[in-house]
Amino acid sequence: MLTEFYFFYFSTGFYLLATLGAIGTAKYGKPGWKPVLFFLGFALAGNTLSLTLRWVRQGHGPYVDFWEVISSGVWGYHLAIIIACLMVERIRPILAVVLPILSVMVIWNLVVEPRDALVAITFDTIWLPVHVIVGKIFIGCVVIASSISLIILMRQYGERQELADNAALYFPTMPATGALDELSARFMLVGFVFQTLMLIVGAIWAQDAWGRYWAWDPLETWSFLTWICVIFYMHLRYIQHSLPVINACLILLTFVLAFLTFYGVPFFSYAAHQGAV
Template sequence: MGQIDHILYLAATTLYGLSSIIYIYCFVFRKEERISYAYYGALAGLLFHSVSIALRWIESGHGPYVNMYEVLSKYAWFCVVIFLLAQQKYPKIKSAGFAVMPVTFLIMGFGMTYSRDVVMEPTSLHSYWLIAHVVFANLAFGSILVAVGIAALYILKDRRLNKKEKTDDDSFYDRLPTLNVMDDLMYRFVASGLLFLTIMITTGAIWANQTWGRYWGWDPTETWSLVTWFMYGLCLHL
């Protein structure tokens, strides 16, 4: 079963890579009518990816959060799910895939540099608080990544509008949401990310107290989580 889940992981990575190429191609050459190929490529990759995670979960007896191979796979999965759902709800931001999908592909590729051996789940990880902590960490990352993709479109459209001369690219930029709409969407996704980060930090603190008898230890992971939380909070209030 371990070999099958890895083959499916490789298939998902390949499809994410192809989807990334198509998203970039459609963005660079303004071929928006072909962007559906990128969407379905990502969707097919997500299907293989989901089965891969499920098989590994069955084999290991625990969720994908014990080693780095599993953790990175899970991060990539959440990124694709959140982006595809966002694309369904806000079709005009589909071009943001040129930024979102390559990052997802790189995460999957980076995951392959780690050992994929199945390891036993440590006793310290036997906690529903940890599961909640992990889920909201991934939701936060995926939401922020989608916000980054929209931000890239915002910057490019803003630069285009500041140029006086007309070009063939104008029709492409006209099909993007207005700057105000993209600004609102960025705010929503960052706000969602901040909410998820808040829950992530809270559940992580409860889990830490349950496991080690203290809510906060100021280790690098905890410290940078708090710094990130303050940064996004500041971003929303500027």
């Protein structure tokens, strides 16, 4: 077995351990958010080493074979979550919501068979890694905003079901719903800037590779739809002053669209710009 896979399994173990730790901390107060972040740190270090070794061995970044695309996605989302939790301490309980969801992706990564794929001739450009990096920052921001949104929706659900005296029963140590709404909007704002950059850099790459900046291939069209969805959210949030629960739903819709664009479209698109596959 190649060394990169030892590090991959090491990181997978720690990702799952961090997930269990986050659920335990949310429910029983143990082992605490700091140990969970440490577990995540170990997992991320292993994941980084695994991806780096693969990059060096193959001579191209983790954006060709589907296994490495998922692995680099797992890496990017966890890195975004760690940064957010270090920046804003009070949102650490989102780990209990987001890590179980990301665990599905971690397990998905385990069942996909890794292949050594050749990078296509048209992928041999500096714009591709730049496109991938800004894209990862965008979706990382959306993952954080979505996690916060899930908590807003859980609180709303709690209130509707009259399960508690107040809506803050779910994750009481976290900021008020209004503050969470503002936090998620901030992450969406940052994400929006990087999403716009991702589209522009992607267009420059497309011009370099195929002679056109934009050709409405399925991946381009779905990325554009995701961009429109974020614009719609921004206008509702900042101009119509919509309710946090509506904002949360739109953020989750953005996440679903972005996720399907990254990992779904390549399954049924045979266009030149096939993304992950």
